[in-house]
Amino acid sequence: QVQLVESGGGLVQPGESLRLSCAAAGFTFSSYAMTWARQDPGKGVEWVAGINQDGSQTFYKDSARGRFTASRDNDKNTLYLQMSDLQPEDTALYYCSSDSLGISGRGTQVTVTP
Numbered sequence: 001q002v003q004l005v006e007s008g009g010g011l012v013q014p015g016e017s018l019r020l021s022c023a024a025a026g027f028t029f030s031s032y033a034m035t036w037a038r039q040d041p042g043k044g045v046e047w048v049a050g051i052n053q054d055g056s057q058t059f060y061k062d063s064a065r066g067r068f069t070a071s072r073d074n075d076k077n078t079l080y081l082q083m084s085d086l087q088p089e090d091t092a093l094y095y096c097s098s099d100s101l102g103i104s105g106r107g108t109q110v111t112v113t114p
Contacts (some may be wrong), residue, residue: 001026001107002025002026002027002093002101002103003024003025003026004023004024004025004030004095004096004097004098004101004103004104004105005021005022005025005065005074005094005105005106006021006023006094006095006105006106006107006108007020007023008020008021008108008109009022009094009107009108009109009110009111010109010110010111011111011112011113012086012110012111012112013112013114014085014086014087014088014112014114015085015112016029016086016112017078017082017083017084017085018083018086018110018112019075019081019082019085020036020080020083020094020096020108021078021079021080021082022034022036022079022081022095023075023077023078023104024077024078024079024094027046027098027101029074029077030053030054030074031053031067031074032053032098032100032101033051033098033099033100034050034051034052034072034079034096034097034098035047035048035049035051035071035096035097035098035099036049036050036068036070036079036081036094036095036097037051037094037095037096037097037104038090038092038093038094038095038110039092039093039095039107040091040092040093043092046047046061046092047061047062048060048064048068048081048094049055049061049062049064049068049070049081049110050070050091051070051071051072051079052088054074055071055072055074058071059072063089067083067084067085067086068081068082068083068084069077069081070082077097081094081096083110086110086112087112088112088113088114089112090110090112091110091111091112091113092110093107093108093109094107094108094109094110094112095107097109
């Protein structure tokens, strides 16, 4: 069964950090570029970061560059998003996806509040 399962979200204060994980199953993970996106009811869906198949190239939304780091471990079929200096505007449901396969996980909630 093809699936993506995110974890690692939580409630943090401004300036703190979180690491999100996305466990992939049912497909050859190492063959696909992956993305992180987030959804806030007030803002809609935002693309946050992308990473190529072997992790050698990463791409970020302007507001995430320098604070967020996408990485992957193809041996563990897992995608990561290390987020630092989190701010209230980062509050959203974060999910991973493969655009090529047209699949996304259900997401993990990140809430940043004083």
